[in-house]
Amino acid sequence: QQPVQSPQAVILREGEDAVINCSSSKALYSVHWYRQKHGEAPVFLMILLKGGEQKGHEKISASFNEKKQQSSLYLTASQLSYSGTYFCGTANTGNQFYFGTGTSLTVIP
Amino acid sequence: DSGVTQTPKHLITATGQRVTLRCSPRSGDLSVYWYQQSLDQGLQFLIHYYNGEERAKGNILERFSAQQFPDLHSELNLSSLELGDSALYFCASSAPKAGGAYNEQFFGPGTRLTVL
Numbered sequence: 001q002q003p004v005q006s007p008q009a010v011i012l013r014e015g016e017d018a019v020i021n022c023s024s025s026k027a028l029y030s031v032h033w034y035r036q037k038h039g040e041a042p043v044f045l046m047i048l049l050k051g052g053e054q055k056g057h058e059k060i061s062a063s064f065n066e067k068k069q070q071s072s073l074y075l076t077a078s079q080l081s082y083s084g085t086y087f088c089g090t091a092n093t094g095n096q097f098y099f100g101t102g103t104s105l106t107v108i109p
Numbered sequence: 110d111s112g113v114t115q116t117p118k119h120l121i122t123a124t125g126q127r128v129t130l131r132c133s134p135r136s137g138d139l140s141v142y143w144y145q146q147s148l149d150q151g152l153q154f155l156i157h158y159y160n161g162e163e164r165a166k167g168n169i170l171e172r173f174s175a176q177q178f179p180d181l182h183s184e185l186n187l188s189s190l191e192l193g194d195s196a197l198y199f200c201a202s203s204a205p206k207a208g209g210a211y212n213e214q215f216f217g218p219g220t221r222l223t224v225l
Contacts, residue, residue, distance in 0.1 A: 041216035095165035
């Protein structure tokens with residue numbers, strides 16, 4: 001039931017854009033996005049509750065396609081502070097919460 | 110600072126032992142979640158409590174148990190520890206809402222458990 005993320009890892013130069021995808025084999029009712037820096041706890045970025053909804057957080061935005069059971073996280077004009085591992089997460093009807101496989105993002109100068 | 114506290118920060122113990130990890134949620138949050146993160150691995154959902162009652166179980170071993178007390182703090186008990194139980198254990202809390210699991214989760218700093 002764990003959502004699958006792609007790519008597994010990506011390296012960007014400052015100012016470049018990136019897209020992280022999250023796919024589920026089960027129906028998605030909501031999608032969360034979190035970022036975890038090395039040695040730290042995950043930090044909430046955004047939650048998407050409705051199909052097709054897009055939300056934004058600074059230069060980070062996300063979309064949610066309920067029909068395709070997918071969500072994508074868009075990072076534009078990446079900054080060094082964006083480095084970390086990004087996780088999508090979703091709850092099922094049983095109130096279990098599953099995080100995705102994770103995407104390691106490294107931004108270099 | 111997320112407002113979620115976890116103690117202890119580090120725990121080193123031997124195989125076969127039992128340990129208790131403690132979590133205090135943010136003020137006002139009724140939901141507490143426990144996660145296990147092994148070295149360079151993802152976050153595995155263990156269990157979710159809402160206002161003192163178990164709401165959902167994930168990949169939690171039978172040797173592990175948890176509870177949430179009337180003051181809403183939670184404890185995760187790990188017994189008959191094995192080497193493979195070495196991991197970072199996070200708790201998270203979220204604000205009350207119908208369906209609890211849909212709200213943003215605030216994570217504590219984690220407890221790093223090392224089983225020797």
